[in-house]
Amino acid sequence: MSRSPSTPPTLEDVARVAGVSRATVSRVVNGTRNVDRKIQEVVRAAIDEVGYAPNRAARSLVTKRAGTIALVVSGAGEPGEEGAFASRVLSDPFFGRVASGVLGFLRTRGVHPVLMVSDTERAREDVLAFLRQGSADGALLVSTHAEDPLPARLVDAGLPAALFARPARPMPISYVDLDHQAGAKLAADRLVGRGCRQVATISGPLDVPASQDRLTGFRDAVARHGSPYVPIAEGGFTAGSGEAAMERLLAEHPGVDGVFAANDLMAQGALAVLHKHGRRVPEDVALIGFDDSGPALTCRPRLTTVRQPVEDMAAEMARLLLDHVDDPASPPRSVIFEPALVVRESA
Amino acid sequence: MSRSPSTPPTLEDVARVAGVSRATVSRVVNGTRNVDRKIQEVVRAAIDEVGYAPNRAARSLVTKRAGTIALVVSGAGEPGEEGAFASRVLSDPFFGRVASGVLGFLRTRGVHPVLMVSDTERAREDVLAFLRQGSADGALLVSTHAEDPLPARLVDAGLPAALFARPARPMPISYVDLDHQAGAKLAADRLVGRGCRQVATISGPLDVPASQDRLTGFRDAVARHGSPYVPIAEGGFTAGSGEAAMERLLAEHPGVDGVFAANDLMAQGALAVLHKHGRRVPEDVALIGFDDSGPALTCRPRLTTVRQPVEDMAAEMARLLLDHVDDPASPPRSVIFEPALVVRESA
DNA sequence: TTGAAAGCGCTAACAA
């Protein structure tokens, strides 16, 4: 133990105590070979004695690595909603799963994520500046908005980045994604397979590629079963929008007996409306969600849903980014994951 | 516009283009007075021309400020559950609101939060190391666990920190908290006021101070209305634990007609059980939650609940931390917020 | 008001 110095111990201090040079201490701290066993021990003892911790800023300055990446939630806040975007997105269990997957992977690599929200032009500039400053070595982007200009800006600036979903416009950037069409097909097959004769879907925002794919996949699969027409109501991935969509569907197609909602939150909203109208689920109307997030389990009946391996996808996204940071010359890569149907009570 | 150099522009580059010294450029970048107007303009033009962004590592090295803080979600993961803790907590809408409040405040101060989870001894060491390295200027702690050793470790190490809730054991550390007893009283008064004659409560984990306070506050208030005995079932702040607790309550006290759940998630679970047993809410059993989080709104009936101003509290916590970072000699402070009853349909 | 110069703590050649 030692008195608490006014200033933290440096390599120099350790070197002095151990009776070696700074370089040698640096070598043992960084695990470089070519250091005598005995000296290693002496140095390690000295490190403990003075309570040394390497200064990150100094290290970053020479290695040109921040050891952090930006985890950006990007989207378009309604003008003037002032932080509501952040609150909404961060409270979405889907984002929690993403963060958790990222954290799990990064933890093994000594890299830390800085949380950022980019819902305004100003915020976007902040993200860019943060990266240009070298405060983070790259960015992980979870977009909630198709027209998000951030990915392109990142590419243009030559900053390492990886996306959680295929960008709306093709661009040279790494991403992970789900085979949404396959997921929608799983739902369609289940609904038709259990005897539904009039299926409909509550889609996500149609300017989002994932929503498009889920819709297309669902339509195609249903068509293959012989029904060319599928009523659709567009939602916004929130429970409230799911309610509104279900109301519309019921009004225009009272005979609907099977519904595929493009995410669990909307399915949850639909469920409430179905209850309100006295339709039993799944007896009168079978309902399938998408994501397998927390709400799918708290619903009654519990939601049959299409599971995205979100944590795995997030971890892979982090891996893609770090690989790119390590080798900036490597070409962008994309990894597509397969969904699975989780059968519970709603269908 | 300029060609993209292999290495980012530095102060030196700007200085050369502007025809001044590094020091002068530094002064205009940092907004120091005592720089001739004309020179300022020249320098600014040069900055734009070369696309300069100050290197954070270099700046941190001399200012001894990282410009980032750690946002730590701390708790005890079940041994071997491997990341499940992170997933659970980060998916909790409550944490989303905290993050959002923190982000909102930090955004105005140019500080960024690094997301960390500390659910193991190893992870706790990482947090401490991160701070000692100077990677972050302080820590914001959201604990889910009463026996969390991290706050004390932070205090011992003399590292700046602020907590989201009063620590289980008194210690010299800043925190924000809610007047939980007042919140519970709001719930009790509402329940008794609407005519409930046999009220019960689903508490949070009783080793958590907030749970204790909510329980005590509820009991006291109910006692003041003339009923000295309040059945209680302990839960774990999850929907599943709320279900189990409600089952127990119903089994032991079938006549219960008013329930106060210590958070919305448990209330949601209780609601499902109540439905299952054919009890109408609020006609047969009135139900009140706590937090006013997303699920309170997606429930049917919508939950009457005690609202915590979580975002405001989180912002204040961030303020307390930054104040302490700016003036390490200042004593710890605590700020207590007042809850409000949000009346909806369940009670 | 401006410039020169001394570090901040570390890594990585290069020498020994």
Next chain:
DNA sequence: TTGTTAGCGCTTTCAA
């Protein structure tokens, strides 16, 4: 295998 030394890019005295 170890030590010497030259920076990394920035802020900040101190002189001018």
